[in-house]
Structures are given as structure tokens and as C-alpha cells.
Amino acid sequence: xxxxxxxxxxxxxxxxxxxxxxxxxxxxxxxxxxxxxxxxxxxxxxxxxxxxxxxxxxxxxxxxxxxxxxxxxxxxxxxxxxxxxxxxxx
Amino acid sequence: xxxxxxxxxxxxxxxxxxxxxxxxxxxxxxxxxxxxxxxxxxxxxxxxxxxxxxxxxxxxxxxxxxxxxxxxxxxxxxxxxxxxxxxxxxxxxxxxxxxxxxxxxxxxxxxxxxxxxxxxxxxxxxxxxxxxxxxxxxxxxxxxxxxxxxxxxxxxxxxxxxxxxxxxxxxxxxxxxxxxxxxxxxxxxxxxxxxxxxxxxxxxxxxxxxxxxxxxxxxxxxxxxxxxxxxxxxxxxxxxxxxxxxxxxxxxxxxxxxxxxxxxxxxxxxxxxxxxxxxxxxxxxxxxxxxxxxxxxxxxxxxxxxxxxxxxxxxxxxxxxxxxxxxxxxxxxxxxxxxxxxxxxxxxxxxxxxxxxxxxxxxxxxxxxxxxxxxxxxxxxxxxxxxxxxxxxxxxxxxxxxxxxxxxxxxxxxxxxxxxxxxxxxxxxxxxxxxxxxxxxxxxxxxxxxxxxxxxxxxxxxxxxxxxxxxxxxxxxx
Amino acid sequence: xxxxxxxxxxxxxxxxxxxxxxxxxxxxxxxxxxxxxxxxxxxxxxxxxxxxxxxxxxxxxxxxxxxxxxxxxxxxxxxxxxxxxxxxxxxxxxxxxxxxxxxxxxxxxxxxxxxxxxxxxxxxxxxxxxxxxxxxxxxxxxxxxxxxxxxxxxxxxxxxxxxxxxxxxxxxxxxxxxxxxxxxxxxxxxxxxxxxxxxxxxxxxxxxxxxxxxxxxxxxxxxxxxxxxxxxxxxxxxxxxxxxxxxxxxxxxxxxxxxxxxxxxxxxxxxxxxxxxxxxxxxxxxxx
Numbered sequence: 021x022x023x024x025x026x027x028x029x030x031x032x033x034x035x036x037x038x039x040x041x042x043x044x045x046x047x048x049x050x051x052x053x054x055x056x057x058x059x060x061x062x063x064x065x066x067x068x069x070x071x072x073x074x075x076x077x078x079x080x081x082x083x084x085x086x087x088x089x090x091x092x093x094x095x096x097x098x099x100x101x102x103x104x105x106x107x108x109x110x
Numbered sequence: 111x112x113x114x115x116x117x118x119x120x121x122x123x124x125x126x127x128x129x130x131x132x133x134x135x136x137x138x139x140x141x142x143x144x145x146x147x148x149x150x151x152x153x154x155x156x157x158x159x160x161x162x163x164x165x166x167x168x169x170x171x172x173x174x175x176x177x178x179x180x181x182x183x184x185x186x187x188x189x190x191x192x193x194x195x196x197x198x199x200x201x202x203x204x205x206x207x208x209x210x211x212x213x214x215x216x217x218x219x220x221x222x223x224x225x226x227x228x229x230x231x232x233x234x235x236x237x238x239x240x241x242x243x244x245x246x247x248x249x250x251x252x253x254x255x256x257x258x259x260x261x262x263x264x265x266x267x268x269x270x271x272x273x274x275x276x277x278x279x280x281x282x283x284x285x286x287x288x289x290x291x292x293x294x295x296x297x298x299x300x301x302x303x304x305x306x307x308x309x310x311x312x313x314x315x316x317x318x319x320x321x322x323x324x325x326x327x328x329x330x331x332x333x334x335x336x337x338x339x340x341x342x343x344x345x346x347x348x349x350x351x352x353x354x355x356x357x358x359x360x361x362x363x364x365x366x367x368x369x370x371x372x373x374x375x376x377x378x379x380x381x382x383x384x385x386x387x388x389x390x391x392x393x394x395x396x397x398x399x400x401x402x403x404x405x406x407x408x409x410x411x412x413x414x415x416x417x418x419x420x421x422x423x424x425x426x427x428x429x430x431x432x433x434x435x436x437x438x439x440x441x442x443x444x445x446x447x448x449x450x451x452x453x454x455x456x457x458x459x460x461x462x463x464x465x466x467x468x469x470x471x472x473x474x475x476x477x478x479x480x481x482x483x484x485x486x487x488x489x490x491x492x493x494x495x496x497x498x499x500x501x502x503x504x505x506x507x508x509x510x511x512x513x514x515x516x517x518x519x520x521x522x523x524x525x526x527x528x529x530x531x532x533x534x535x536x537x538x539x540x541x542x543x544x545x546x547x548x549x550x551x552x553x554x555x556x557x558x559x560x561x562x563x564x565x566x567x568x569x570x571x572x573x574x575x576x577x578x579x580x581x582x583x584x585x586x587x588x
Numbered sequence: 589x590x591x592x593x594x595x596x597x598x599x600x601x602x603x604x605x606x607x608x609x610x611x612x613x614x615x616x617x618x619x620x621x622x623x624x625x626x627x628x629x630x631x632x633x634x635x636x637x638x639x640x641x642x643x644x645x646x647x648x649x650x651x652x653x654x655x656x657x658x659x660x661x662x663x664x665x666x667x668x669x670x671x672x673x674x675x676x677x678x679x680x681x682x683x684x685x686x687x688x689x690x691x692x693x694x695x696x697x698x699x700x701x702x703x704x705x706x707x708x709x710x711x712x713x714x715x716x717x718x719x720x721x722x723x724x725x726x727x728x729x730x731x732x733x734x735x736x737x738x739x740x741x742x743x744x745x746x747x748x749x750x751x752x753x754x755x756x757x758x759x760x761x762x763x764x765x766x767x768x769x770x771x772x773x774x775x776x777x778x779x780x781x782x783x784x785x786x787x788x789x790x791x792x793x794x795x796x797x798x799x800x801x802x803x804x805x806x807x808x809x810x811x812x813x814x815x816x817x818x819x820x821x822x823x824x825x826x827x828x829x830x831x832x833x834x835x836x837x838x839x840x841x842x843x844x845x846x847x848x849x850x851x852x853x854x855x856x857x858x859x860x861x862x863x864x865x866x867x868x869x870x871x872x873x874x875x876x
Contacts, residue, residue: 021591025632026690028595032602033284034683039606040277041675042667046269047611047653047660051618053276054649055602058625060284065634067291070695076633077700078715080290082724083239084637085716086731087283088645089789090246093738094276096871097250099652100742101257101269103659103874116841120828123733127825130740130817168726169843174699175706177726217744224737231730243730250734254741265745288689294698313689 025066032059046102050095057091112156115166115179118149118189118230126223132216136204139219143200146226150193157186157584165236165299173237173297180236180299183584184437188233188360190581191445194570195352195452196226198563202456203345205557210463211343214258218345221258224251225349232357236298238286241361242279245325249275252354255346256338267337274334278324285318302369312375318365319379322358328383328420329390332413336397339412340405344459347405351412352452356444359419363440366426367433380423387420388524395531403468404458407535408451411494414528415447421521422509428516438582439508445581446501449571450490456564457486464554470538474545482561484543486568491536493571496529501575591631598624615650615657622646635785636716639777643793648868651800655872711849713783720787721853725842729831732823732860739820739867743876756805763805770798778861782850788857792864799869813876816866823863827856 036056043049061084068080125142129135156164163182167173181189200222207215228247235241253275257268289311290296293304305311327335339351370376394414401407419440429436458468460483465472477484493502506525513522574581601624605617623646629638703715703723710718720728774795781787802809809816830852831842839845844852870876 023690024591024595025628026693028599030683030686030690031599034679034686035599035603036606037682038675038679041678042671044667045611045660046273047656048606048614049273050656051614051653052606053273053280054618055606055621056277057280057283058602058621058645060280060287061637062625062628063284063291064287065629065632065637067287067693067698068634068700069632070291070693071697071700072695073697073700073704075700075704075715077698078703078719079699079724080287081634081637081716082719083727084634085640085720085789086239086243086727088637088640089731090243090279090734091276092644092649092868092871093735094246094250094272094279095649095652096868097253097738097742098269098272098276099656100745100874101265101272102656104745105262105265105269106659114835114841116831116835120831120835120841123729123824123828124832127821130821166840168841169722170840171706171723175702175723177724217740220740220744221737224733227733240724240727240730243727243734246734247730247737250737250741254737254744257745260745290698291693294696296699310689310692313685313692316685 022066022070025062025069029059029062029066032056032062046098046105050098050102054091054095057087061087112160112164113149113152115153115164115181115234116168118146118153118234119227121149122146122223122227122230126220126227129219129223135216135219139200139204139222142223143197146230147193147197150189150196150230153181154186154190154193154584157181157183157587162186162584162588173300174295177235177237177240178297178299179234181234183582183587184360184364184441185233186584187441187445187581188356189230191448192226192229192233192353195349195448195567196222198567199345199348199452199456202348202459202560202563205559206343206345206459209557211259214260214343218255218258218343221251221254222345222349225255225354229353229357233360237296238289238298238301239296242283242286245282245357246279248354248357249279249325252350255350256342258342258346261341263337264341267334267341271334271338274324274331278321281317281324282321285314285316285321288314288317298364298369305369306371309373309375311370312373315365315370315376315379319362319383322362323383323386323420326355326358326416326419327413328416329386329393329413332390332394335413336406336409339409340403344455344462347408347459348452348455351409351455352448355412355416356448359416360444363419363426363437366423367430367436372427372430377424377427380427383420383423384521387417387423388521390414390417391421391524391528391531395528395535398535399531401535402470404461404470404473404539405455405468407470407539408454408458411532411535412451414532415451415494418443418509418525418528421524422513424518424521425509425512425516429512432512432515434586435508435512437585439505439512441582441585442501442505442508442578445574446493446505446571449567449574450493450502453486453490453564453568453571454494456560456567457483457490460556460560460564463560464556466554470542473539473542476543480556480561482565486561486564487539487543489568489572491539493568493575495532495536499575500572501578502571504575504578594624594628594631598628611657611660615653618653619646619650622650636787636790639785639790640793643790643797644868647797648793648800648872651872709846711844711846711853712781714781714785714787717781717787721856722844722849728860729824729827729842732827732863735864735867736821736824739871742874743870760805760807763802763807767798767802770795774798774861774865778857781857782854788860789864792861793868795861795865796868796872799865800872803869803873816870816876819862819866820870821863823860823867826859830856
């Protein structure tokens with residue numbers, strides 16, 4: 021089962037990398053980089069489960085929490101900048 | 111324990127918050143930049159005399175459970191570099207934001223101190239995940255500094271920088287996650303023990319190296335840098351171009367010399383990086399020569415100068431018997447470029463302030479009307495080229511000696527050629543300044559502090575070549 | 589079986605969101621993607637991550653993206669075949685590379701066991717929060733720094749834009765009723781963090797959601813701007829002051845003596861809770 025999640029995270033990263041490169045609008049680029057991030061987080065959380073202990077490893081969970089907060093911060097500032105540019109265009 | 115290394119991070123963080131209170135802004139900016147500078151100086155002096163490497167486990171939790179600070183010769187030297195540049199840029203900014211960009215001056219200090227905290231944290235940290243968070247601190251504060259002027263060009267540059275930077279961060283995080291999956295630790299000192307004799311790490315290294323190359327603007331990923339560094343206000347440009355691009359290269363060297371074991375695949379990687387670095391020098395210099403505005407010229411010159419650090423990658427792989435000399439050469443190249451580039455961007459700020467436009471052809475006679483700024487440009491330009499006695503010269507001399515001893519003639523000759531190209535893009539600035547037909551734009555009186563701080567940075571970048579023996583003592587010690 | 593179904597749904601929502609030419613559709617499927625990934629975190633027993641993902645990664649990011657879609661032109665530029673080809677090549681190579689890598693991962697105990705062994709010395713009972721607040725508290729300090737930095741950054745740039753809200757009297761009175769409950773519930777979640785699933789970021793994000801809902805219903809908070817600013821800065825300010833305080837006392841930076849650790853961590857959690865809430869709320873509003 022862990023193997024499936026690893027594979028899923030890999031697909032998410034690869035697909036969103038493709039769309040990041042071909043994206044021609046800021047919105048699509050932002051979405052693809054967020055999905056890529058989710059793929060990386062999935063890899064981390066799957067690793068937490070890939071242990072001989074009964075409970076999953078809490079360290080990757082804490083790291084992913086940090087990662088999500090950081091990603092949301094970057095997204096918030098990107099949204100503000102893009103909206104500003106859009107408004108200028110009109 | 112000589113001093114708690116946490117002060118180096120927490121004090122600038124606190125300063126950034128205090129600078130938001132309007133009545134305290136000037137005092138905060140002055141007191142805390144002086145304090146941070148003194149702390150950096152203290153840490154540097156400690157590396158000359160105390161026990162190094164010094165580990166401090168935050169919260170008392172030893173790795174792998176906790177995160178550690180590590181102070182050694184290299185990090186102490188880079189803390190000093192950050193301290194010097196931070197202090198002089200702060201002095202410059204006091205005057206700069208009084209006479210120009212008053213609105214931006216209200217918020218500048220918040221991001222300035224955040225950047226400072228991030229840089230200190232980066233040079234001290236020895237935990238790979240912690241470095242990810244610090245990288246984000248660095249790139250977000252850099253990004254706001256890029257967008258600070260608020261015009262369309264700046265916002266666009268900062269947005270492009272943001273996207274590449276998030277992508278790079280995610281790649282870096284992926285690499286860290288891969289290392290954690292395979293080796294179960296995040297601390298660099300523990301990783302170096304665990305990696306020996308294994309191969310899986312080479313996979314994880316790939317996304318990490320790509321991420322670091324993007325963040326330090328290595329050639330195919332360089333296009334974000336020139337617009338980002340040239341479109342913002344002078345003190346911000348100085349910080350970005352001199353300091354913000356350096357940490358990723360520093361981390362790469364750390365990984366290479368201290369964490370990774372010898373592995374055939376790393377040799378190929380080092381050759382690829384070296385070629386990219388060589389191309390960065392050639393392409394960056396070519397575009398720098400063709401620019402008509404000072405700031406774009408300086409930004410492309412940063413692309414070229416960062417190339418040297420990657421050009422020498424095969425030396426990092428092969429040169430474990432010359433580890434000390436390598437670290438010295440690397441440290442001095444980073445140091446001399448950082449001081450020189452900061453001085454040049456501050457000087458360009460002066461030139462733009464008096465001429466009211468960013469154009470090389472608007473500089474004639476600058477040497478006559480503003481000798482201090484001219485000397486700043488002269489000294490820092492000499493360092494960029496690597497003229498004898500300058501710190502840039504000593505760095506290139508060390509690199510050249512190493513590349514000859516290790517048999518990398520190609521790298522050595524590219525470096526010499528790069529110096530020649532550097533003289534081609536620095537020369538026009540000098541030539542225009544010396545022209546005997548001063549333009550009439552120069553009646554804008556410029557605050558003394560702006561000229562002095564640019565001058566001192568340039569002077570230090572040149573004259574530190576004479577005292578390299580003292581500066582590099584910490585690196586010799588370990 | 590459930591895992592496969594969830595995984596395939598997740599992947600297809602990602603694909604639709606990425607591929608769709610219609611930006612609105614992309615936004616909607618991005619929201620669905622966030623929600624599904626929250627479910628996957630639950631399947632992987634990462635309950636804290638699930639909580640944060642659903643509130644932050646899905647709801648707040650989704651809101652932001654919607655706001656963006658509304659303000660953007662819905663035109664798709666043509667992408668050249670050349671770009672597609674090299675993007676495909678890069679992705680394919682990366683895929684193959686990772687495919688070779690995946691088998692090298694072995695089942696092993698990483699730092700997790702150490703965390704459980706030292707849990708009693710951390711001052712909290714929940715393992716994830718012990719890592720977040722104590723073992724790797726320095727990361728969290730910088731993380732609070734990153735979010736503070738980002739939101740103050742967008743305030744500093746003064747990128748003015750129009751507010752967006754719903755005009756519905758029923759909704760307005762409902763939001764007034766709802767807000768006190770959300771405040772208490774989010775505090776409860778923050779408090780829960782000391783011994784089980786929950787914590788400051790989770791609680792803060794929930795409160796931010798409540799505040800955003802309040803703002804959407806065209807209500808304004810009876811708070812002064814300076815007070816909101818103070819709330820936003822509280823997390824970073826308090827956390828770094830605590831770090832300095834213990835360094836000055838001689839314990840070391842962010843090093844809490846065992847007796848005081850629970851108390852210290854509760855105060856740190858409260859400060860992070862309030863500042864996360866107001867930072868995210870401001871991120872949504874885009875101005876003070």
C-alpha cells in the first residue's frame with residue numbers, strides 16, 4: 021500500500037511539473053506548483069507510515085505541517101501580486 | 111559555550127517587528143544593525159580563537175531529534191560578510207530613504223532585518239529541513255524587496271522570481287524527503303556518517319542540486335535574476351545581488367565537501383555543473399558588456415560571478431586533499447564579490463540619484479564631481495576583475511593554483527578569460543566617469559553617508575586582499 | 589481498495605484542475621483536490637496534517653485561488669508544440685529517474701522512536717506537537733516568521749483591491765451568531781494540541797475561516813487596525829522573545845526547563861493561534 025502512495029506522489033509531481041512548464045497563465049502556474057507541493061507532502065507522509073513502529077513517525081507529519089503553512093504563505097503573496105497585475109492591465 | 115548563537119537569529123527577527131512601530135523605527139534600525147554587526151564580528155573572532163566547530167543543540171535536543179547550530183571557520187567568515195554588508199547597507203539606507211522613496215522606507219527595515227535573520231540562520235544551520243524553512247524566509251523577504259518600488263516592472267520581476275523560487279523550494283524539499291526516507295536523519299553531520307558506502311543518496315541529490323542551481327541563478331535558470339535585481343531600489347539591489355544568491359552555493363559546497371562520500375556519479379555531476387558555470391561566465395559577461403544601464407550590467411555581472419563557484423565543482427570532488435585551500439578560495443570569492451557588488455549597487459544608486467536616470471551615458475565626469483563614489487566604483491570594479499592586491503585577486507589566484515595542481519586547465523583558463531571579460535564590462539563605467547565633459551545634471555546634492563558607505567564597502571572589498579591571512583585564519587583552523 | 593479509489597480520484601481531480609482551459613473549473617477541481625488529499629492524510633493516519641490540509645491547504649488556498657480566478661481574464665494562450673515536447677521530455681526523464689529511485693527506500697524506524705522515548709520530557713503529550721513546539725521548535729519559530737513575513741509583505745506593497753462579499757441579511761445575522769462559537773471551538777482545538785490531535789496552526793486556521801466567513805457576510809470586526817496588526821505580530825514576537833528570555837537566563841535559546849515547559853508551550857500556542865488567525869484573515873482580505 022505504501023508503494024502505491026509513493027507511486028501516486030511521484031505521478032503528481034511529474035504531471036504538475038509538466039503543466040508548470042507549459043503553463044501560460046499565472047493562475048495555472050500557481051495551481052500546478054501547489055499540486056506539486058502536495059505530491060512532495062504525500063511522499064513525506066507515506067514515508068511516515070513506512071516504519072516498523074505501530075504509530076506512524078510524527079516527524080514527517082510535523083515537517084509537512086510546516087511545509088503546508090509555508091506553501092500557503094507563498095500562495096497568498098503570489099495571489100496578491102497577480103491580482104495587482106491583473107488590475108493594472110484593465 | 112561562548113555566546114548563545116540564537117541571538118544572531120532572534121535579535122534581527124525582533125528588530126524587524128520593532129521597526130514597524132513608526133516612532134521607534136530609526137532607533138531600532140540603528141541599534142539593531144549595530145548589535146547584529148557586533149554579534150557577527152564576535153562570532154567571527156570566536157572562530158579565530160575558540161573551539162571550533164562549535165555545536166549548539168537548540169532546546170538541548172541533540173540530532174537526530176533536534177536541530178543544531180554549527181559555527182565553524184566557513185560559517186563564521188560568512189557571518190562576518192553578512193554583518194559588514196548589512197551594517198553598511200543600513201547606514202546607506204538611513205540617508206537614502208530620507209531623500210528618496212519615503213513610502214518604501216517605512217517598510218524597508220522589516221524585510222531588511224528579516225533577510226539578515228535568514229542569512230545568519232542559513233550560515234549557522236546544520237539541519238537540511240531547517241535550511242528549507244530558512245530558504246523560504248530568504249526568498250520571501252527578497253521577493254518583497256524586489257517588488258518594493260511598486261511599479262509594474264518590479265511586480266512582474268518579483269512574481270517570476272516567486273514562481274521559480276517556490277518550484278525550487280519544492281524540489282529541495284523533495285530531495286530532503288528522499289534523504290529522510292532512505293537514511294532517517296536530517297542533520298548534515300549525521301548524514302555524512304550514514305551516507306558512506308551507499309548509493310541511494312545520488313538520487314536525492316539531483317532535485318537538491320537543481321533547486322540550489324535555480325536559487326543561485328546558474329545558467330539555464332538565470333533569467334529571473336537580472337530583472338529582479340535591477341528593478342528595485344539601490345539598497346535592496348545591493349542586498350539581493352551580494353548576499354541572497356550566495357547561501358545556495360554555500361550549501362552546495364558544504365554538501366560536497368562535508369556530507370557526500372566519493373561516488374562516480376558525483377564526478378559526472380561535477381563536470382555538468384562546471385560546464386554550466388563556464389557558460390554562465392561567458393553568457394553573463396557577454397550580456398553585461400552589452401548593457402546600457404548600470405543596474406542591468408551589474409545584475410548580469412552577478413550571473414557571471416556566480417558562475418565561478420560552479421565552474422570549480424570538479425575541484426570540490428577531486429580536491430579532498432586540498433580541502434582547506436578550496437574552502438579558502440571559495441570563501442574569498444564569495445566574500446570579495448559580495449562586498450564589491452554591494453558597493454557597486456550602492457554607487458549606482460548614488461549615480462542614479464544625481465543623474466536622475468539609470469544610464470551609463472549619463473555618468474560623464476562623475477570622477478570629478480563625486481570622487482568618493484567614483485573610488486567606490488574603482489575599488490569594487492578592481493575586485494570584480496581580480497586586479498592584484500584585491501580580495502578578488504587572491505581568490506582567483508588560489509583557485510588558479512588549485513586547478514593547475516589538480517590538472518583542470520580548462521577551468522583555470524575559463525576563469526582567466528572571465529577576468530578579461532569582467533574588465534570589459536567594468537571599464538566603460540570608469541571611462542565615462544573620467545570623461546572631461548561633465549554633464550550638467552550633477553547639481554543634486556547627495557547625502558554624505560550614501561557616498562561614504564558605498565566607498566567603505568568598495569575599499570574593504572579591495573583592501574581585504576591584503577589581510578586575507580587574518581581573515582581566513584578561522585577556515586584554516588576548521 | 590479504498591486507497592486505490594481515493595488515489596485515482598485525487599489524481600483525476602489534479603489532472604482536470606491542471607489541464608482545464610476554463611480557469612473556474614481549474615479552481616473548483618483544485619478545491620476538490622485539496623479535500624481529497626485531506627482524506628488521504630486520514631488514511632495514512634496523519635490526522636494533524638489532515639486537519640491543517642482541509643482548513644488551510646484546501647479552504648484558504650481554495651478561497652485565494654477563487655479570488656484570483658474571478659479577477660483574471662479567462663483566456664488560454666496557445667502553447668507551442670516545441671514547449672510541450674521539451675516539457676514532456678523533462679517530465680518523462682524525471683519520472684524514469686524517480687522510478688529507479690523508489691525501490692531503494694527501505695522500511696525502517698527513523699526519528700519516530702526517539703520522539704516517543706523523549707515525549708515525557710517535552711511538556712506536551714501529542715507527538716506531532718512535541719516535535720513542532722519543542723524538539724523542532726526552531727523550525728516552527730521560522731515558520732511563524734515565514735507566514736508573518738508573507739502577510740506583512742503583501743500589506744507593505746499596498747496592492748489595493750476591492751473587497752468581495754455576499755449581500756444576504758440572513759447570512760449576516762447567522763455569521764454574527766456563528767463567530768463566538770468558532771472562537772471557542774478554535775481555542776479548544778488549540779488546547780487539544782497539548783495532548784492529542786489539534787494545535788495552534790489548526791485552531792488559528794479555523795478561526796481565520798470563521799473570520800473570513802464573517803467578512804464575506806459584509807460584517808466588519810469591531811477591532812482597531814492597530815490591534816489587528818498587534819495580533820498578527822504576536823506569534824513571532826512572543827516566540828522569539830521567549831527564545832531570547834531563556835537564552836538570557838542561561839538555559840539556552842528556545843530551551844525550556846522541564847518544570848516550565850508545559851506552561852511556556854501553552855502560551856506559545858496561544859500566541860501562534862491568534863496570529864495565525866489574523867494573518868490568514870488579512871491574507872484573504874488583502875488589506876487591513
